[in-house]
Amino acid sequence: MTTLIANELLKLRTIRSPWLLVALTQLIIVMGVSGVFIGGADATAAGTPIGAVGHAGLLSLFTLVLGITAVAGEYRHKTITDSYLATPPARPTDRREARRLHSVRDRLRPPQRAHRPDCVRRVACRQRR
Amino acid sequence: MAVISARGLTKTFGEVKAVSELTFEVAEGRITGFLGPNGAGKTTTLRMLLGLIRPTSGTALIDGRPYRELTQPRRVVGAMLDADSFHPGRTGRNHLRVLAGTTGVPPARIDVVLDQVSLTRDAGRRVHGYSVGMRQRLGLASALLGDPAVLILDEPTNGLDPAGVAWLRTLLRNLASEGRTVLVSSHALAEVAATVDDVVIISGGQLQYSGPLSDLSHARTTLEDSFLRLTGSAS
Numbered sequence: 001m002t003t004l005i006a007n008e009l010l011k012l013r014t015i016r017s018p019w020l021l022v023a024l025t026q027l028i029i030v031m032g033v034s035g036v037f038i039g040g041a042d043a044t045a046a047g048t049p050i051g052a053v054g055h056a057g058l059l060s061l062f063t064l065v066l067g068i069t070a071v072a073g074e075y076r077h078k079t080i081t082d083s084y085l086a087t088p089p090a091r092p093t094d095r096r097e098a099r100r101l102h103s104v105r106d107r108l109r110p111p112q113r114a115h116r117p118d119c120v121r122r123v124a125c126r127q128r129r
Numbered sequence: 130m131a132v133i134s135a136r137g138l139t140k141t142f143g144e145v146k147a148v149s150e151l152t153f154e155v156a157e158g159r160i161t162g163f164l165g166p167n168g169a170g171k172t173t174t175l176r177m178l179l180g181l182i183r184p185t186s187g188t189a190l191i192d193g194r195p196y197r198e199l200t201q202p203r204r205v206v207g208a209m210l211d212a213d214s215f216h217p218g219r220t221g222r223n224h225l226r227v228l229a230g231t232t233g234v235p236p237a238r239i240d241v242v243l244d245q246v247s248l249t250r251d252a253g254r255r256v257h258g259y260s261v262g263m264r265q266r267l268g269l270a271s272a273l274l275g276d277p278a279v280l281i282l283d284e285p286t287n288g289l290d291p292a293g294v295a296w297l298r299t300l301l302r303n304l305a306s307e308g309r310t311v312l313v314s315s316h317a318l319a320e321v322a323a324t325v326d327d328v329v330i331i332s333g334g335q336l337q338y339s340g341p342l343s344d345l346s347h348a349r350t351t352l353e354d355s356f357l358r359l360t361g362s363a364s
Binding site for chain 1: 179180181196197202203208210211213214215216217218219220223226227228230231232271
């Protein structure tokens with residue numbers, strides 16, 4: 001798993017668009033902060049710092065763009081085939097194994113009292129036990 | 130010994146039966162040509178062998194196991210399905226670095242395969258500046274990266290100039306002489322006739338012939354004649 005994550009990071013590092021996004025993010029932050037002060041804001045006023053970085057939250061949208069371009073790019077450039085060849089997707093045997101593990105888990109689970117529709121009143125139930 | 134075997138391989142896409150009850154074997158250490166007209170089901174079959182498409186019925190085995198059950202599959206099978214499956218902004222070397230990570234081979238192997246396909250000098254260039262031939266070479270380098278015993282190549286001669294085709298023929302011959310098994314699909318029949326040991330011919334998703342090339346083409350009958358007769362394309 002660590003290898004796969006390291007490899008995804010390598011994929012991002014070896015193309016230009018993620019670096020451009022990072023650079024653009026920095027640029028927008030600097031522009032936003034500078035803009036407030038160029039506009040003559042009072043640096044000592046309580047609301048100024050909040051106003052200066054108020055736009056930074058929007059930059060999280062860039063993360064979204066990064067994710068979309070990274071995944072969509074795999075399909076667009078057909079490199080997804082290489083990913084599947086190196087790490088084949090979930091196999092039917094995996095699913096069978098999962099079902100088997102689920103049935104083992106169900107067997108190991110502490111037995112739950114069977115629902116008995118006729119055992120409504122607590123006294124009647126106790127008498128039966 | 131059969132390294133690749135398809136048994137009763139069938140794939141339907143809705144109403145369309147792309148591959149029907151296909152059974153053939155590819156012997157170890159030999160080059161096998163996989164031939165068929167357009168839409169015969171060649172790529173679908175290769176994709177089923179590689180676990181990229183799940184067969185409707187039948188089995189596709191490599192070394193006796195389905196591709197999906199191979200541990201470190203790229204070290205067993207090297208595949209080139211599409212000669213243009215690269216990020217255009219990534220350099221050839223970086224493309225191989227990415228693959229080396231998931232293939233489980235040391236970075237030193239990258240230089241070996243780049244040298245093998247004569248791409249060392251251009252490895253630092255971005256792929257969008259590569260010619261068709263260079264992309265084919267990079268695709269082959271990707272397939273060879275895991276030093277696999279089995280190679281599956283889909284139309285590797287597409288877009289290659291005569292020098293490139295001759296180079297590929299020598300490369301495949303060398304790989305087979307090292308004991309590797311090569312399954313190669315192609316339309317270039319003259320080229321196939323000069324390169325392969327065995328042929329598998331399919332048409333309409335069904336097997337038409339599987340066996341040695343020598344049984345199919347001899348003095349008076351060329352591979353092209355046999356191909357056209359078997360696939361019903363003769364005019």
